[in-house]
Amino acid sequence: MQNINTENSHNAFHWITLYKADNNLEANIVKGLILSAGIECQIQGEMLQGALGEIPFEQTQVSVQVYAIKERHAREILVNYQQVKQSAPDWVCPNCNEHNGSTFDFCWSCETLKND
Numbered sequence: 001m002q003n004i005n006t007e008n009s010h011n012a013f014h015w016i017t018l019y020k021a022d023n024n025l026e027a028n029i030v031k032g033l034i035l036s037a038g039i040e041c042q043i044q045g046e047m048l049q050g051a052l053g054e055i056p057f058e059q060t061q062v063s064v065q066v067y068a069i070k071e072r073h074a075r076e077i078l079v080n081y082q083q084v085k086q087s088a089p090d091w092v093c094p095n096c097n098e099h100n101g102s103t104f105d106f107c108w109s110c111e112t113l114k115n116d
């Protein structure tokens with residue numbers, strides 16, 4: 001846990017859930033987008049995967065969180081992401097049959113290049 005010194009604006013520095021992803025893969029895509037915009041970001045729920053061994057990787061719901069003060073900026077980025085997601089289909093890796101999000105150019109699992 002971070003110990004943040006908050007004088008009179010502590011509400012701005014608590015984590016809020018920005019996005020509930022269907023799986024770790026999507027959560028990490030969103031996290032990468034948010035981080036690349038210079039916004040601090042964390043994933044909640046990823047650890048459940050280890051605790052709930054029988055639940056398939058794909059079904060672990062995870063939340064992407066940002067500081068409340070950054071929510072508005074982060075949501076603007078998400079709107080773009082969701083538009084891209086809707087316009088391009090997910091793809092299945094021809095090498096390892098892993099399911100990949102449309103925003104991935106390489107298979108997240110084996111790094112095979114997406115074949116259009």
Ligand SMILES: [Zn+2]
Binds near residue numbers: 093098108109
């Ligand atoms: Zn693959």
